[in-house]
Amino acid sequence: MAKAALEAVNGNNVYGEQGAAWSVIYVDIDAHNRNRTIFETILPRESNSKNTDASLLPTICWPAFAIHEEPVKRQAVNKVIRKLKGNYGIKRFFRDGYMTELEDKNRKYYRPAEIKNFDGIESEWPIFYLFIMIDCIFHGDKEGAEKYQKLLKPLLVESPDGLLIPQYYYVPADKIDLEKSKPGSQKRLASPVGSTDGIFMWGQAVYLISQLLSDGLLNVNELDPVRRYLPALERPKFSARYSKFQGTPPDLIIQIVLIAESTRLQQLLATYGIQTQTPHQIEPIQIWSPKELTKAYEYLGVNKKLGLTGRPSRPFGVLSTSKIYRACSKTILCYPLLFELSDFYLAQDISLVMDDCKNDLAFLSKRWKLSGRPTWCMVIRENSIRGHNFGEFLDLLSQFKKGSVDGIRVSLGRLQSFISSACIEHLDFLHTLIDPGIFTKFEEKAVGSNFKSLTDIPSLIDIVEDGHVNKKDLLPRSTYDLCQMLRSVSGLTIQSQILEILYEREGPLYRTEGQTVEERLERLVQKAGAHKHWSVVRLCSALLGKLVDSLAPSVTSVLVRGKQITVGVFGHEEEVLDKPVGPNEIKTIIYGKCLPYDIRQAVLQQELILCLGKIIATSSELFDGILKIRIGWFVRAIEVEMEQEQGSAFDIHAISPHHVKEMMLTVLTRNTYEADIRTPFQKRQLDGALNRVPKDFYDRVWEILERTPGGIKVAGYLLPQQPTLSDMTMYELNFSLLVEQMLSKIVDPSYRQIMVEAFMVVSIILERNPELMFQQAVNMDKIIQEAYDEFQRDLNKSEGREKQDDMRCFFNTAPNVKHGTTGYIGKTVMRTLLDGDLRVTMDDMCCVS
Template sequence: VPDFGMWERGSKYNNGSTELHSSSVGLAKAALEAISGFRLFGNQGCSWSVIFVDLDAHNRNRQTLCSLLPRDSRSHNTDSALLPCISYPAFAVDDDALYSQTLDKIVRKLKGKYGFKCFLWDGYRTANEDKNCRHYKPAEMKLFDGIECEFPLFFIYMMIDGVFRGNPAQVKEFQELLEAVIFQSFEGHAVIPKYYYVPADFVEAEQKNHGSQKRFPSNSGRDGMLFLWGQALYNIAKLLVDGLIRPKDIDPIHRYVPRQDQRNVSMRYSNQGPIENDVVIHVALIAESQRLKVFLNTQTPQQVEPIQIWPQKELVKAYCFLAINKKLGLSGRPEGPVGCIGTCKINNIYRILGKPIVCYPIVFDLSDFYLSQDVMLLIDDIKNALQFIKQYWKMPGRPLFLTLIREDNIKGSRFNPILDMLAAFKKGNIGGVKVHVDRLQVEQNKEYHNSFEELELPKHSKVKRQTSTPNASDLEQQPEISTEEWLLKSTFEILQKFNDCDCLASQAQLASILLRKDYDLERIYRRAGMRISLLYCVVFTMSIVRLAASLLTKLVDSLAPSITSILVHGKQVTLGLFGHEEIVISNPLSPGVIKDIIYSMCSPHGEREAVLQQELVIHIGWIISNNPELFSGMLKIRVGWIVQAMKHELKIRAGDMPPKDIYQMSPSAVKQLLLDVLQPQQTGRSWLNRRQIDGSLNRTPLGFYDRVWQILERTRNGIMLGGKHLPQLLMVVSNMLERNPELEFQEAVDLHRLVKDAFAGFQKDHSRLDRSEKENNMEAFYNTPALGKRNTSSYLSKAVMIQLLQGEVKPSKDDPCSVS
């Protein structure tokens, strides 16, 4: 949940906006770990007085924290608020490398002689801050550069961290720094100032030469008001350093456990991840029907009685009764899905009102969105779920993964992939995860670890066999009408054709035409709602399925979590069609809001685009969590532009033949195409195609944005950007300015003009070598390699140098070159 952070200012720019802060997420994660399994009434309590923590939500917190770090938020590159998060008291990070990277960044960027800055360009209590304004004006942050207040408090955190981690050098270093900035009260007690600031008279000199001016302490301690946070931590640090208390005295539940001691203590409340173990997942195969049971030699739901098999959504209903307390105003657990760990937890067997219950994972839930019908996606989801369980299983006992085989899973081309997956189960290894296939009764006599005797048993739907699908001839219907032709006809004629037509695919096309004519959706649905719903359920032609799904305004499950996964990796998401208006998403949103955005931005320009973009958001959320390097150089994930890149890739593959229709491809094929497009610098692609794909993806070279900043520092009137351009150009400009410190642009940098000048030089050389006439087609220029003989960089460099030399050259005082 985006919040205002520890300093209650939200965004770094203090403009009233909230952000997702890793310091906030980390403290919440640590609190949940510490309270998990806590018995409110000790040995005198029972099952209803135990705190249960949603393990899947907790693991999402861990993934979110690890994705955000070493940053604190989108606008905070680093922040001292991370110190109590990654160290005492939270110890929220269980990855030593990530801890070291985060701590090093904090010390490197924020440490000063008097303490640590809260964050760079922090205006709190500085001389330049306007005390009468709640929020800052745009660009006001620059006024605080170099004069941020420094807080001795964080020296104390570093001392405590050094004691916990057995680093006496760190303790000594920060103890000496702290002793230089504390002062004595009239009674002779050590007083920790809240902060040190630069007086107004010294601000200009300090900004010219950082660290050159003396800072003065705040009035804390001098005005009779102590900074209690700092005083309390100072007392703890002194007791630790002097050996009067031990680390475990202030960490009674072992939030921090040294690596050498991890095997000797209970890890229940520790921040540490699971010790490497060889977990084997118990897999029980459940067939939907008796026919499948005989064919696959598995069990049916009836054969495992008295154990009942529930889908996870029924367990969600049961969980809604947890934590209800009318006196405290607690309404119970929200209706969120239970993830893989929750459905596998403690052998997956619950006892509710005396009845044993098992749940199959969320990947087997039947959704009304068509992704659940793609068997290749189902198999991928199963493998990913098993990998997730293996990685994050921390409890005793063997996890149980209930696998449901439905009739539809083995029809037609779906049979062989499912058979291969079952064969891998039998071999005991699937995707590198060890599994053991056995009947469910083997687990029946084991202890029921989760007892909810007090819960009211919700009415639930048992696993039922799906109705048979129509004949293949009905499924493969193609539209009998031409969309372009019927767009010209009247609404009355379209409605008449709609009622007379027996082809479901044609009816879907006619419904979409009516929508384009601003016909009332409610009237269409009253006339055709059942037909479109039937079409959506039975037709296997993906283009028509997507059209029907869009007409029914379907929403895919887990859309909001997928967008959150993208955001926590420091990216923004834009929804909308290529070439049309887009909406930027910077903070997590609810599913309803996302649905409104997608359908309002996409449907007016292409009915199928709304559901295709939902597919891509789901795939991107999974890819960025597992392969974030594929999105390096991309600050915004522009979904509409990614669709354009995928369409362009299909054109490249087709050559002279008509390209495939992306809307006709299966969801698993769309996912694979997305992965192919995201692969940087694929061999075999021409330079023109590479640039077209990278341009559509908004992918920039390494260090691109730092170079833009360097150019802006040396360019009085900024950068003009119009027409076509190469991202590489700004890298060339930056290199030229770096090598020639005596030069600067006197006018705005017009990138369009620089590209035109470079292209003119390319044309001149090309026509002279080939003895041909100059052509205005820039395709050959864009298809030229960036490096090598007669490359684009050389032409761009020449254009940059000509423009630089046409301006006034200002010698630099630091320039070692001179003429006497």
């Protein structure tokens, strides 16, 4: 169902206001937001971003009205018109062979390279003029409606049945060559219509609707009774009992409720001026975990007679947990998934948790579209205030108290006082289906009534690491010796190394000191996390095969923006994630690719995927020019950045998850905005590791391929001219991915970036010299090698240096300067071109008349 329709029907009872509770329509606001984001993302926004399709017109205009962001809608409509409009209607899409004279009507498939035959002779459909015309009427554009009415008039066919609209117009067989040589020059013929051949009923129905609207015999509100064409704020409202969509108000205030898990914690925070409530103090209102809300919604739509099992057990996002629910005579507030206890270690990094809090608030301020204010519940546990981040944690709570968090307006107060202004949702479907006692509320932590002071919350005692011990030194020891050593050492690193060996040698269920290896690893994860010893945390978590929550949605967030993800350790084989996958499948892939080389990366790469999903959702422009996100190469990019900052080798596994996220933002932004601070080699290393390419890079590779019959060769991989050019078009995503597949054969980031620069040089030379082309397969590695050899010869003449085995000095040379890399590559390309035969046509030659 279209996004606008979901907004329109939320809370509507299909049997009227007196209908039963089971007939109310509920909309999952988080799923709705995901759908909205996906659709807005895939819309064509740039003229050269990807191919487009005429089916967008009835999707974003009447009858679906699937988007109300007017600038995005206009861009999409204008692109369809600019690229697909003809004299007889609008093409469905490029190289559409349907009902052309060259199409084999007896076959239901096309052979390889066959769609190239339909280029320029695609059938044109008048019906799409009607969709544009109707959209103009809906938006009061009388001039636009009259324009398309005039364009349509000569396309109608007179018949005994009246004026009929043909399904399509096609190029006759004897005019195909002329049309291809001069597009738009030939007269097209209408598809057969009438009593004998049948009427194009879909087109005729839309035509009649357009004429009724045009003549004033039909009102737009009669055609669209639920006002889907209007923004949510302007639509008529249904029952006030259910949450309603509206536009995001400019003065949105997010209501914040602080829930302390114990009275002891509440009193401690009060000494710093932070007022909280405990679960007992908000009764009869209950605090639920988001898992309990998921459990409740599983009963939505259950019907045993029809075999309906209800809503799938999918977690809810922050939009859904910011409502206040009434169910089973109870009032309920859910805390976000962010505060759910997890066996993954990210919750132990308070800095990351606080960062995620700000991200949640920023997301709410941008995406909240329901009537009433969002109510955001923060659960504070005693573990949150232990360690070195307590001051930073208090700073965030102080921002809540002041009423502003990074420019977002918030209001901190008691939950009871927020009810009247909150967004309320009634879960009426629960009343008759289940026993409400199956749900578990968040309980207050019992600490006893006789604690002596607020400092009873235990603090951490620093651990002194044992002397440096290498895992290789421990491997020769027997299992008995390792168990004895485990009893006597206190350092976290050596404990993790011993347990790793025992795990690999004896298995997770091997017992020592009354505990299994698996149990000891779990304890060590908690202890190392409390002491911020992240390398140990990651090693133990990977040995236990831990999987981070919400990893699958993060992968999907990246994929819907037209990117791909690869997982695998840098320098080793990778696996591409090009479609949404389930958590267990992701776990199998990540552990399978990382385990043989560096087990810690199995969890580190999960962190990065989670970060990527959050960053790309809020700052997708940081990924411009990056089509394939290679997680192992991202790890390498962060290591390169840290090594440059510290001047020495660096272990990424030793830094906190929050620091990893900061470094990811650093490598994404610095090369874009602060490129001058880097050497050419450093910049190439990072751009290569990020797989970043210039804006029109893939289009230029296409143009090179057009002038290279033998294809393009990179690192032993051949990209053939045919059937590539016949099966694909310049702007489609599949071609860009094919180019990325070719470049992925390169194993050195800086060399990859030089290769990208070499492609740009070749493209510019061919563009400026239309008479030249490559007569054989162009070997890009050979071009770079020859450019480097000449660079070395000149360097030897000017500075007396001997030839080096690697290209480091070449990579560290700026491109567009005197004796820069661009000049050397350009000379080599010209030599390669001139070594072959020149293609010269009469139009290229000078003539004297």
